Amino acid sequence: MTQMSPTTEHQEPAANTGGHRAHPSAGQYVKIAIILAVITAVEVTIYYIPALKPILPPILIALSITKFALVALFFMHLLFDSRFFSAIFIAGIMIAMLVFLVFLTMIRVFFT
Amino acid sequence: MQHAEPLDHGVAETPSLGVDSRKLLMWLFLASEGMFFGSLIATYLLYRNRSVSGPYPGHGFEYNIPYTSVSAFVLLMSSLTMVLALAAIQRGDQRGLRTWLLSTALLGLIFVGGQAFEFTSFVEQGVTIHTNLFGSSFFTLTGFHGAHVTVGIVILLSLFIMALRGRIRPEDSLMVEIAGLYWHFVDVVWIVIFTIVYLIRP
Numbered sequence: 628m629t630q631m632s633p634t635t636e637h638q639e640p641a642a643n644t645g646g647h648r649a650h651p652s653a654g655q656y657v658k659i660a661i662i663l664a665v666i667t668a669v670e671v672t673i674y675y676i677p678a679l680k681p682i683l684p685p686i687l688i689a690l691s692i693t694k695f696a697l698v699a700l701f702f703m704h705l706l707f708d709s710r711f712f713s714a715i716f717i718a719g720i721m722i723a724m725l726v727f728l729v730f731l732t733m734i735r736v737f738f739t
Numbered sequence: 740m741q742h743a744e745p746l747d748h749g750v751a752e753t754p755s756l757g758v759d760s761r762k763l764l765m766w767l768f769l770a771s772e773g774m775f776f777g778s779l780i781a782t783y784l785l786y787r788n789r790s791v792s793g794p795y796p797g798h799g800f801e802y803n804i805p806y807t808s809v810s811a812f813v814l815l816m817s818s819l820t821m822v823l824a825l826a827a828i829q830r831g832d833q834r835g836l837r838t839w840l841l842s843t844a845l846l847g848l849i850f851v852g853g854q855a856f857e858f859t860s861f862v863e864q865g866v867t868i869h870t871n872l873f874g875s876s877f878f879t880l881t882g883f884h885g886a887h888v889t890v891g892i893v894i895l896l897s898l899f900i901m902a903l904r905g906r907i908r909p910e911d912s913l914m915v916e917i918a919g920l921y922w923h924f925v926d927v928v929w930i931v932i933f934t935i936v937y938l939i940r941p
Contacts, residue, residue: 650829651822652826653823653826656823656826660816660818660819663815664815664816667808670933670934671938683939687934687938688934691930691933691935694930695927695931698818698923702819702821702822702919702926703919703924703927709756709758712758712763712766715763715767716766716773718770719769719770719771719772719773719774720777722777723773723774723776723777726774726777726778727777730781734785
């Protein structure tokens with residue numbers, strides 16, 4: 628406690644809250660954007676490859692999740708900010724997916 | 740008369756959770772928005788193949804994938820310009836802030852303009868919000884997303900005007916970061932919509 632400043636002595640230690648690390652530099656942001664652009668190009672390219680048609684949905688979903696994660700982690704700073712923000716956002720997404728699964732069950736998608 | 744001690748504003752902005760209240764509020768809002776768009780996407784998936792009559796994808800109607808891919812790319816790059824605006828104000832670069840904020844707003848306008856053009860072409864192909872279940876669910880989902888992008892553009896232009904007047908200082912960078920969170924959120928929603936609605940065939 629001796630190392631804490633007067634303004635932080637009533638707060639949780641940084642490690643417990645996930646802490647706040649320095650955001651990426653402009654160069655790192657550009658690198659992430661290039662990766663996102665390449666993934667988008669891959670998505671559109673494989674869309675036009677007939678041989679991949681049977682396995683296209685899982686590949687496209689995996690690429691979409693990757694893009695989603697890159698934007699959320701680096702551009703929205705979830706990787707660098709408090710874990711509490713990540714928990715809130717993920718909870719919202721999880722509830723949305725749960726509602727979707729319940730909805731699918733209600734219309735008997737899983738019973739055909 | 741003895742006055743009470745003024746409230747410590749730092750305590751109000753950094754509660755016991757150890758995170759900024761304004762940022763927390765934005766994340767709670769985005770979580771609720773995630774549920775909102777999750778429901779709209781689920782509704783689209785359920786209804787897209789249940790139209791009694793066409794046109795709908797595979798039945799007299801096809802998406803223009805190259806065109807939508809360019810739109811998706813434009814919105815993706817607007818996320819880059821948004822974080823560059825934040826990085827600029829954090830290092831005190833006012834000119835960079837103005838440049839990147841305006842760039843982001845312009846890229847957003849290009850996206851919304853492209854969406855309006857796309858909607859027009861769909862109507863010309865006979866797909867409207869009243870045509871069938873596909874049309875209703877498609878226009879509701881993408882229309883709400885477009886409305887969110889439009890709100891984001893208004894926020895960005897407001898920040899740009901504030902920046903022009905020199906009212907955004909490096910210590911106010913949280914304002915830009917919170918606006919950025921909203922903007923990146925509409926981007927990640929489009930990432931999902933682009934894959935599920937446009938690229939994955941029924």
